[in-house]
Amino acid sequence: MTTTSPSGDSVHTVVIGAGYAGLAAALSLVDNGTDVLVLEASDRVGGRVHSQRLDSGVVVDHGGQWVGPTQHRLLAAAERFGCATFPTYDTGDHLELWADGNCRPFRGAGPVDGPGVEQYVEATEAIDKLAVTVDLDNPGATERIAEWDSETVQSYFDRTVDDADARRRLALAVQGVWTVEPRDISLFHLLFYVASAGGFDQLMETAGCAQERRFVGGAQSVALAMAERLGEKIRLNTPVTHVEHSADGVRVDTDRGPVYASHVVVAASPGAAVRIRFTPTLPPSRNRWMERSPMGEVSKIHTVYDRPFWRERGLSGQATVYGDRNVGVVFDNSPEAGEAGVLVSFAYGDRQRRWAALPPAERRADILATLGAIFGDEATNPLAYTEKSWPEDRWAHGGYAANPAPGVWVEHGATGWRAPCGRIHWAGSETASVWNGYIDGAIASGQRAADEIIAAATP
Structure with a gap:
């Protein structure tokens, strides 16, 4: 890897961001014989994995x-590069501490006789039944998307769960997975996310989930191995400030000079991507999607x-x-x-x-x-x-992921979620259909973006 970007570089594809999504896109393209340059704003690879x-x-x-x-892509990458x-x-008892100072031992979702456990389990089972109806590849085709994207998770819990302690358990679950409060996301986004993981328990539990x-060497070890494979194709300390795009190609501006390419993959954190200037302006739905999807x-x-x-x-x-x-x-x-x-x-x-x-x-x-x-x-x-x-964090602007606000899926999801904007392709865990918000989803998103570029070059 290098830390400078000479003026006037020309490559087939520029990848913005060296998190797992950007690294996966670059590796897929390199494996296909495509000339790639990865521009990373920070002084390391890995993005939100450090x-x-x-x-x-x-x-x-x-x-x-x-x-x-079930996170097959991350496991495959770990196997490819020998990351144990x-x-x-x-092993042993988990503990839960309540406001009254009572600290109870438990196994699984909670103590069998703990406050609110029974209704908590009932609520998560109801969520699973709704989640299986979500269309992961085309979320806008989900039959009840308008209804579910118009209701916050908080109002759904208030409406369907009588037990206050069960609601407290559910609220902590939302905080722990989405890193926001239940009032901040829609019921549809919760259901989509649950469906993308294969069920509510997949998100919450340990064994089998x-x-x-x-990782023995830390979760960044796989990213570091991917980066070593890419070598000089990665340039650190090179933030992108502006992307100019047309039917003929793209120009990517950095403070170290421009890079010209046929395609660009934006795999930066959504918190960073929304700060990049695009000429001409991106389609309204893509802009709205980024502007209304704050980081957790x-x-x-x-x-x-x-x-x-x-x-x-x-x-x-x-x-x-x-x-x-x-x-x-x-x-x-x-x-x-x-x-x-x-x-x-x-x-x-x-x-x-x-x-x-x-x-x-x-x-x-x-x-x-x-x-x-x-x-x-x-x-x-x-x-x-x-x-x-x-x-x-200067480049992540939050974590674990960006969460579209209520109404954003139904209003802007069809073309704003991950549809290419001409020669601009979108990657990042938030654009994944499976394991959305996770490292595995980030890898899947990078591979998908690479496939789009490869397909575009196929006669």
Whole structure:
């Protein structure tokens, strides 16, 4: 990889963004014999997936980190490049902390006799029944899209779930997966997302589901291997400011000079893509789609210990937190051999905004107080503490994904979601039909965009 872009380059396809979508598009094109140049604004590849090796040698994932058994594209890439995985630690009791200070052990979705569990399960089963009617390849053809895209998830829960504790469970589920509040997204977007994953439990559970395995070298290890394969075709520290496009080709402007190409794949984070200037202006539906699909709000906080002490007490390290605390979910993020103990805490939506507004010392104290309430005093004295606030990331502008506001799917989805705009093609996890919002979906989107370009070149 290089860190400069000489003036006046000419290639067949420019890919904007070296996250998993951009890397997958570039690899597919290179495998097809197509000349490619990837322009990445930041100083690294991986996008919203970022692994860091701490001074102790422990690797922590600040962004996306898990892979499930049905995420075939990510698993195939990991196999291609020899990136090993290991099972997420899932042995023992999970815990849930309620506002009254009661900390209950549970397995699965929640304690059998826990507050609101019965109606929570009924509600998720009802969601699954609705989700199977969504047309994933042509969402606009879904029979009830206008009805469902006109209702927020919050109003749907208020209308269909009587038990307040069940609604609290459902709200945390929405915060944890979509990193927004239930009021922020439509019922249709929730159903589409659930359908793209293969069911509600696929999004929530560990064994056999989206959180089943982790990467030995961190989730960025696959992206780094993909980038090594692409070599000098990737240029870092090269943000794109302007794309000029016509029937004859595209010109991509950076502060290091222009690049001319036949096609361009925009695989930047939606939060970054919306800030690129296009001449002529993009079609209204594409503009509206980007403008009305804000990035989610999430922070990940890692605390490192000399050992995973919670396992000694028969605990999995997984916890859910209800009430006014800023932490929503906790996972055991220790390395495979358990030579160190690592807990990762998540703050989403309203919780994230409250927490991020605190001074650094108060943020740390807030996280440790919650971990202490769940796991005891030992959790309040970590050897290391790190935090990553994705809304403050210069190029991602949030995470995990962008979420179209209520009404956007029905108003602009047909041509604004991922339809090419002439020689401009769109990639990114948000444009995937399967595993939308996940690394696997990002890879699928890049491969689809590459296929569009390859098809366009076929006589």
